[in-house]
Amino acid sequence: MPERDAGPATGLPDRMPISLTINGEVRQLDVAPWTSLLDLLRLELGLTGTKKGCDHGQCGACTILLDGRRINACLTLAVMKDGARITTVEGLAAADGGLHPLQAAFVEHDAFQCGYCTPGQLCSAVGLLAEGRARSAEEIREHMSGNLCRCGAYPNIVAAIEQVMQ
Amino acid sequence: MANGETYFGTARGRVDGPAKVTGSARYAAEFAAADLAHGHVVSAAIAKGRIAAIETAAAEAVHGVLRIFTHANRPGTAWRDARYRDEVAPPGSPFRPLHDAKIVFSGQPIALVVAEDDATARYAASLLRVRYAAEPHATDLERQRGQAYVPRRKRTGIAPPPKPRGDAQKAFDAAPVRIDHEYRVAVEHHNPMEPHASTVIWEGDGRITVHDKIQGVQNSLGYITGVFGLSQKNVRVLSPFVGGAFGSGLRPQYQLFLAVMAALDLKRSVRVELTRDQMFTLGYRPATIQRVALGAAPDGTLQAILHDAIAGTSTFEDYQEVVVNWSSLLYHCDNVALTYRLAQIDTYTPADMRAPGATLGVFALESAIDELAYAAGVDPLEIRRRNYTRTDENEGKDFTSKELMECYRLGAERFGWSRRSAAPRSMREGRELVGWGVASGAWEAMMMKTSARAALTADGRLEVATATADIGTGTYTILTQIAADALGLPMESVTARIGDSALPHSPVEGGSWTAASAGSAVQAACRAVREKLFSAARAAENSPLANADPSHVRFVNGRIVLAADPARFITVADAMRAAGLERLEEEATASPDSATQKRYSAYTHSAIFAEVRVDAQLGVVRVTRIVNAVAAGRIINPRTARSQIIGGVVFGLGMALTEESLPDHALGRFMNHNLGEYHIPVNADVPAIDVIFVDEHDDKASPLGVKGLGEIGIVGSAAAIANAVYHATGTRVRSLPMTLDKLLPEKPAGRA
Ligand code: FES
Numbered sequence: 033m034p035e036r037d038a039g040p041a042t043g044l045p046d047r048m049p050i051s052l053t054i055n056g057e058v059r060q061l062d063v064a065p066w067t068s069l070l071d072l073l074r075l076e077l078g079l080t081g082t083k084k085g086c087d088h089g090q091c092g093a094c095t096i097l098l099d100g101r102r103i104n105a106c107l108t109l110a111v112m113k114d115g116a117r118i119t120t121v122e123g124l125a126a127a128d129g130g131l132h133p134l135q136a137a138f139v140e141h142d143a144f145q146c147g148y149c150t151p152g153q154l155c156s157a158v159g160l161l162a163e164g165r166a167r168s169a170e171e172i173r174e175h176m177s178g179n180l181c182r183c184g185a186y187p188n189i190v191a192a193i194e195q196v197m198q
Numbered sequence: 199m200a201n202g203e204t205y206f207g208t209a210r211g212r213v214d215g216p217a218k219v220t221g222s223a224r225y226a227a228e229f230a231a232a233d234l235a236h237g238h239v240v241s242a243a244i245a246k247g248r249i250a251a252i253e254t255a256a257a258e259a260v261h262g263v264l265r266i267f268t269h270a271n272r273p274g275t276a277w278r279d280a281r282y283r284d285e286v287a288p289p290g291s292p293f294r295p296l297h298d299a300k301i302v303f304s305g306q307p308i309a310l311v312v313a314e315d316d317a318t319a320r321y322a323a324s325l326l327r328v329r330y331a332a333e334p335h336a337t338d339l340e341r342q343r344g345q346a347y348v349p350r351r352k353r354t355g356i357a358p359p360p361k362p363r364g365d366a367q368k369a370f371d372a373a374p375v376r377i378d379h380e381y382r383v384a385v386e387h388h389n390p391m392e393p394h395a396s397t398v399i400w401e402g403d404g405r406i407t408v409h410d411k412i413q414g415v416q417n418s419l420g421y422i423t424g425v426f427g428l429s430q431k432n433v434r435v436l437s438p439f440v441g442g443a444f445g446s447g448l449r450p451q452y453q454l455f456l457a458v459m460a461a462l463d464l465k466r467s468v469r470v471e472l473t474r475d476q477m478f479t480l481g482y483r484p485a486t487i488q489r490v491a492l493g494a495a496p497d498g499t500l501q502a503i504l505h506d507a508i509a510g511t512s513t514f515e516d517y518q519e520v521v522v523n524w525s526s527l528l529y530h531c532d533n534v535a536l537t538y539r540l541a542q543i544d545t546y547t548p549a550d551m552r553a554p555g556a557t558l559g560v561f562a563l564e565s566a567i568d569e570l571a572y573a574a575g576v577d578p579l580e581i582r583r584r585n586y587t588r589t590d591e592n593e594g595k596d597f598t599s600k601e602l603m604e605c606y607r608l609g610a611e612r613f614g615w616s617r618r619s620a621a622p623r624s625m626r627e628g629r630e631l632v633g634w635g636v637a638s639g640a641w642e643a644m645m646m647k648t649s650a651r652a653a654l655t656a657d658g659r660l661e662v663a664t665a666t667a668d669i670g671t672g673t674y675t676i677l678t679q680i681a682a683d684a685l686g687l688p689m690e691s692v693t694a695r696i697g698d699s700a701l702p703h704s705p706v707e708g709g710s711w712t713a714a715s716a717g718s719a720v721q722a723a724c725r726a727v728r729e730k731l732f733s734a735a736r737a738a739e740n741s742p743l744a745n746a747d748p749s750h751v752r753f754v755n756g757r758i759v760l761a762a763d764p765a766r767f768i769t770v771a772d773a774m775r776a777a778g779l780e781r782l783e784e785e786a787t788a789s790p791d792s793a794t795q796k797r798y799s800a801y802t803h804s805a806i807f808a809e810v811r812v813d814a815q816l817g818v819v820r821v822t823r824i825v826n827a828v829a830a831g832r833i834i835n836p837r838t839a840r841s842q843i844i845g846g847v848v849f850g851l852g853m854a855l856t857e858e859s860l861p862d863h864a865l866g867r868f869m870n871h872n873l874g875e876y877h878i879p880v881n882a883d884v885p886a887i888d889v890i891f892v893d894e895h896d897d898k899a900s901p902l903g904v905k906g907l908g909e910i911g912i913v914g915s916a917a918a919i920a921n922a923v924y925h926a927t928g929t930r931v932r933s934l935p936m937t938l939d940k941l942l943p944e945k946p947a948g949r950a
């Protein structure tokens with residue numbers, strides 16, 4: 033067996049303590065400095081609702097809400113967000129399990145097919161509504177264009193968001 | 199026991215919708231185990247040659263690395279090719295990961311680094327040093343076309359071009375109006391949003407449970423047992439949710455082989471998930487070079503059709519799809535010559551991708567028909583009607599049904615086609631040129647032998663099950679509707695189970711055949727349950743149905759009711775109780791009717807209308823309106839059906855305008871292997887899409903009267919958009935995608 037070293041020679045500590053509020057729950061976590069928020073959620077915390085489509089900030093599947101703003105979790109290192117408040121798709125529904133109006137509208141308008149882009153679309157739409165930037169279908173299209181849907185559910189996604197916007 | 203239909207034909211929300219919007223639907227890479235290890239694939243950097251050496255010492259020294267698999271230490275697997283051939287494999291010698299030092303395509307997996315966690319595996323993989331002995335490669339179809347050949351062995355299920363009819367060359371030479379051009383379509387990759395992944399759970403004692411991204415769990419099962427010599431009872435493959443596939447999940451992909459190999463060797467659970475750039479090392483829609491020559495009378499009536507296609511394939515498999523046959527299927531013509539050839543390039547084998555073949559052939563044909571319309575001075579819609587055929591002239595058979603004429607009529611009406619001004623470049627708004635185009639589409643309506651099980655329990659709940667998949671197509675929902683109707687239960691009392699290799703046999707979910715096949719099987723199983731239940735109900739003490747004939751009762755609202763006197767009934771639960779039945783389970787198999795198949799051809803059809811706006815100075819194309827009129831037999835669920843068509847149109851929009859895997863022939867690989875440079879349509883690219891389902895009665899294509907919808911939406915889309923672009927600009931673009939450089943007033947030198 034070859035000698036095993038302690039890991040990449042980055043000069044960084046192996047793990048750093050941070051605190052995150054995830055879907056309302058305060059979590060004290062030890063995370064590697066190179067771990068993205070996306071990998072933290074999916075691989076370490078078992079919150080697999082947030083999806084990995086590219087890991088490069090090019091598809092939006094990993095969109096989550098960080099302090100109320102939509103971001104790509106794959107482009108964000110977890111250690112940079114010590115103290116932040118995070119909402120993932122698992123945290124959108126009410127405590128009693130009742131669907132968020134956008135979740136209900138997505139089901140009603142068939143705003144997805146395979147469902148893989150859906151958590152990202154939902155978090156992105158929640159963020160968009162909070163931004164108050166979209167006033168028309170045209171603007172929804174524009175501001176939702178960071179979230180790819182290979183199934184092509186776009187017209188139904190727009191219809192669902194429009195319904196909730198009104 | 200004819201039953202009314204409460205759900206069939208009505209718009210229903212997806213039964214798996216809540217799971218998908220709450221994040222509880224789990225996909226292949228999202229299953230975990232306490233002993234889970236992570237594998238990262240190392241991809242070859244050359245297109246052809248040999249691995250001279252792989253240095254693994256540095257990677258092995260990383261803390262947390264468990265094992266590095268290469269061709270040098272790969273555990274033994276099956277020897278014969280047949281063991282690696284899956285259900286839908288084309289003829290040839292399937293690719294074997296880590297088989298030997300030979301490299302046959304760029305991106306070929308050459309090592310799997312397995313570590314305790316994903317980041318360690320990824321990092322260690324970057325430390326591998328590989329030396330290659332490269333050999334000259336050929337990846338340019340254009341250069342290989344001289345070597346094109348007619349494949350010696352045909353791919354199962356793929357009809358070769360029909361025999362020539364009449365004398366096409368002579369008729370073409372003599373025709374008063376002639377069109378003769380080459381059309382090209384670039385390589386495209388499926389790029390489902392979920393990357394391919396397999397999680398193999400080690401259950402102990404050599405047993406494994408495999409979560410695979412696959413469109414047919416039993417296809418993966420057969421592959422695993424064949425390659426690794428495992429017994430069927432020790433392997434179970436699951437795919438309850440598939441994050442899109444569009445054909446990329448028909449054949450088991452190499453991550454499945456690698457994950458199973460590692461799990462069996464390490465005797466622990468292993469997950470292998472591909473990166474987005476590795477998604478460009480799998481199968482793809484092959485590039486094609488097509489020539490279409492049409493000869494016609496002055497009024498546009500076809501006199502000759504010649505269509506030749508050359509498509510790329512790998513050096514180890516003869517991948518085939520139906521590209522040219524559509525040309526003599528869609529129109530009446532007495533003189534037809536169609537040819538289809540392959541040319542080998544040093545890439546992975548192409549794969550079925552949404553409406554494989556038809557998207558390519560119909561783009562060329564429907565562009566050529568449009569060109570013919572202008573040459574003959576006939577309206578593009580009118581020329582299609584004028585050449586209409588009521589029979590399948592390829593096979594000399596009648597159609598089970600064909601309402602394409604009605605698609606033309608209703609689509610044109612909705613679109614406002616009659617207001618179109620005929621001349622190209624004649625419609626303008628501000629700085630944008632406006633164009634309207636039309637195209638026809640067709641796809642074979644297939645049905646495959648499929649089995650299903652139905653189980654009714656004393657609490658009045660029904661479970662139906664078959665080993666098919668739902669890749670976003672709505673399979674769960676339509677099976678639930680069909681089953682609920684068959685036993686007169688509310689949909690809420692029915693559960694559909696799919697995506698489990700232990701369930702009754704189903705072929706891969708593809709080719710638009712799932713609704714007809716799995717749907718018919720589920721209905722048959724439910725009917726078998728119904729018959730048993732009826733006997734039980736009749737035999738029950740003081741049964742209100744004591745002397746009833748099966749034809750006199752109906753199953754509604756959880757009751758078995760005498761049709762003539764609805765006050766006389768027995769509830770399903772009471773009937774079960776009376777017969778002392780806790781569970782009533784039946785299995786049934788539905789097969790296509792071979793006598794009908796001999797006599798009839800079954801196809802779906804569409805007429806698609808597109809409006810584009812093209813910036814006169816910059817050449818930027820926007821699609822602003824689509825109407826797609828589809829004739830596909832009965833529609834089980836108009837809501838999910840509409841989504842299928844919209845999805846197909848969006849796929850076609852990408853094909854028309856942006857999608858292109860750009861090869862670097864010097865390196866022999868695709869350059870834009872990411873979603874930032876391979877452009878699939880985004881929300882802002884997609885206009886309002888109007889879907890019309892034309893009434894079409896069909897009692898032959900399948901027992902349910904349905905024909906399938908997964909493919910027809912895309913067929914014709916790219917041609918309709920290309921024809922609209924010509925109408926807007928007067929520039930005919932014969933190579934997809936129609937990027938703006940092809941439309942600039944002054945074309946830069948060197949690009950067609
Ligand atoms: S996974 Fe983060 S943007 Fe694609």
Ligand code: FES
Binds near residue numbers: 144147184
């Ligand atoms: S629903 Fe499949 S990618 Fe959007």
